[in-house]
Amino acid sequence: MPGLLRGIARTAIVAGTASSVAGRVQRRQARKFADRDAEIAAQRERAYEEQMAPPAPYPAAAPAPAPGGGTDVITQLKELAQLREQGVLTDDEFAAQKARILG
Template identity: 45%
Template sequence: MTQRIVEKRGANHTLHIILTVCTCGIWAITGWPIAAAMGRKTVTRVPTYPQYTPQQQPAPPQQYGPPAQMPPPPQHRPTTGTGGQQAIIADELMKLAQLRDQGVISPAEFEAQKARLLGQ
């Protein structure tokens, strides 16, 4: 029987360099035109149209009438003692004066209501 002795050799650096240069050289020659062709942008011209201006749309018909005026909620009025009564009478007189100024009631009606409130 014969023995075979295998010596491990290092990498063949010369072959490696030659193949790398050839491969890079091929890509350098063919890669640039391919990349340029694939990266080329095409410009497409589209026709321009006149500026669009929306026309005034008519208002939609009103489906419901105006909302009804709700009376203000009643305010709590103190009724204890004479101070509370005086505040209520003063408030009523102010309301009657506003109605008189608006022309809802006549000055004579205002005077009559005032006399009734003051107990005269």
């Protein structure tokens, strides 16, 4: 009988150890897969936000001179200055248009 009890005890210990190890492996894999899934979801969310972001506005073009020279240089420069003050033109765009008007 003592040999039988030892065999049963040994079997119970081996089974308990195997169950414990299998549980740890399963929990570790579950954490790994959950982390991977969270990273994939975060990447998809970032890609969606980038895709849904409004496009950058196109720079506004300076007003074209009236055909036939109907407006004079001073009026054109005043209009450009107003556009720059309103934020429609950047300083670089203003300088380029000013140089174009002045020749």
